[in-house]
Amino acid sequence: MGVELSTTRLEDAAKWAKQGKLARIPEWGRKFSLFTYPFVTACCGMEFMSVAGPKYDLARFGAEFPRFSPRQSDLLMIVGTITEKQGPALKRVYDQMAEPKWVIAFGVCASTGGFYQNYHAMPGADQVIPVDVYIPGCPPRPEQVLDALIMLMDRIQDGRGHSQLRLKREQVIASGTEE
Amino acid sequence: MANAGDLSGLKQLVLGRKDVQDLSDTEQELPPDLMTVNMGPSHPAMHGTVRIVLTVDGEKIVKSDIHPGYLHRCFEKESEHATYTQVFPYTDRLNYVSPMINNCGWAMAVEKLMGLTGKLPKRVEYIRVIISEMSRMTDHLTCIGASAMELGAFTAFLYFLKSREWLYELLEKISGARLTHSYVRVGGVAKDLPADWDADLTHCLDKIVGVIDEVEVMLNNNKIFRDRMAGIGAMTRADAIASGCVGPIARACGVDYDVRRDHPYSVYPELEFDVPLGTTGDCYDRYLVRVEELKQCIRILRQCQKQIPDGPTMVDDPRCSLPPKTDTYNTIESMIRHFKHIMDGVRVPAGEGYAFVEGGNGELGFFVVADGTGRPYKAYCRSPSFVHLSTAGALIHDHFIADVVPIFGMINMIGGECDK
């Protein structure tokens, strides 16, 4: 991936400070305190439980406590197959989350539909909402999930998550019209 | 429910001995209309996705309407377009906490139509029983753990998750995948058990016995746990039978039905195990039945470890076994046979049949209609979760909203199995 691994948060902060990105301190804080909303539907939920469990500990990345309210969370993890019937509910949950928010499509069913190509399984959750990181696997191994989380954290730090980009675009447009 | 007289007395207590006519507008009693509340489809206690539309009077549930189908992944339609072996991954994802049992059930249904029941090598039958019981353990560990967590017992959840990890590691060593194994094939299993599985399983079971004892100490006589579970969601024996309940839920009501003992299949006649029965059919009894079943699973596994013979892992029938690789690469007939087997599927003679196994939730059956080709004409899964969910509406009636959580947890509705 070409990214230097930093093993402690202080090292991580020092790396970003050295690159002169002090303005990114809010992002650094956000990435290490993600409040997840696990939108669990199917079998991937078992692997999500394992990731949050004691062996593949999600807590060490700061994303420990799931907030079961979209108003209080910023990371929507779509865990499992999304069906057409579930579409409006998913869209509503996503709309209720406050910006900036990030979305992980956990599992191949949430990414592209997996091997469910039929009249009810949606071919990926990104038909309804934008997704930042896709995790393939049926179900993905917990290590894959942690890898995806680290990838997402890099995106958050760079400001390249979809909602961060949208906010930036809106800021640019707003400041552009002011001139 | 309290009438107006009781309420004003209560109000006097709360508001500090005021008379009702001295109450200001904001302190007047609110009109007691019924309220419609929606639980789900995305809700932490709705394991997977189920939507319950509740009509409540305060906190008491007056009417409920359960909407399943949010995970309907078209198992039947997909099976009609897949070969019999390609259906195994779909069956994995039906009851995804005990996937091997679904695999074994599907294999049994197809073998029944092919006339192979009872003709499989003994080692295959023992392997199927071993992996089924391990899957049953993961099912019960997940069910009890998740229900306990929803009641606030987070430690029990983490302990059971830790035990489930040991089982997953072992299942991964056997089949290659932690959760969705697709390990069973028509006429046998995909490959043999690894060399050191016996020592691994012994080690694993010894540890799990200790964890179950710890959690029992934590939960069995815990006042909060008992208050929230005992007397909640009780079902009578007659209701349980008429509404099609099977498995731990029916056994908690006193219905003495276990497919492994009453319609024995595979090598269960040669194994000794008890079938725990409850009395009242409430959530606490269901919990106790499941814990006792965990111990019986361990007992069955230890017997299998001693009794399993050596032998082939696939029946010696060219209709469903692949030729050995040396033949495939050296003779044209074997290569063609291998090709036809994979592309066309196992050809099952035309007919219909229903085979059932004891799943984690009860009688899990597959009704298959075959038309002589390698793809099923119809593959219906009789899922116990669907039937149990239909009784949930009656169970939560007249309980509080907070009681929906233990009732749902102990029903163990698995979304994949319920919605197929």
Place this chain on the structure above:
Amino acid sequence: MSKKVLDALTAKFPSAIVRTASANGDEIAWIKRDDLLAVAKWLRDDPAMAFDAPVFCTCIDWLDWKPQHRPPSEAWNETKPRFTVCYQLRSVAHKHRIRLEIELPENDARCASLAELWSAFNWQERETFDMYGIKFDNHPDLRRIYLYEEFVGYPLRKDYPKEKRQPLVRRDDLPINPIKGQHAPKLEGNK
């Protein structure tokens, strides 16, 4: 396994039984549609039968039925009934099982509902209605259970294509948005 059930049934309702079979370990009895309720009630209430536990209710669509290695007369054609509703019952006391099969024509796919006799069939008949379009008379609450109300058609029928989606919601900015009409698939009406 429980052949005596079939014998007793044939003795009690000789006119209602079209034929019986014992295949692959199952006992099957084909019942005429109008006699289903009477037969089912007797199976539940008679002490020697005591079929108190329902197992499943489903339907088979014979539209594409062309069995291999069988004479061509066994394949489905327009003169044969298209649907067969199957009810499987079991007895807790006697441990026997039976499957009742009722053949229904395509233009009149109605069947008596057994939901009052066994409450498990309430939801299972709703599922059969949802997937195949079989209407059950006197069902307390016949509506779709798995699919949403806006869904048109009965998907498990053999003439419904597997991948015909009927989405409820899609992103506005997707290049292919069937709801907005861009590259919209032609949704046919209910057959």
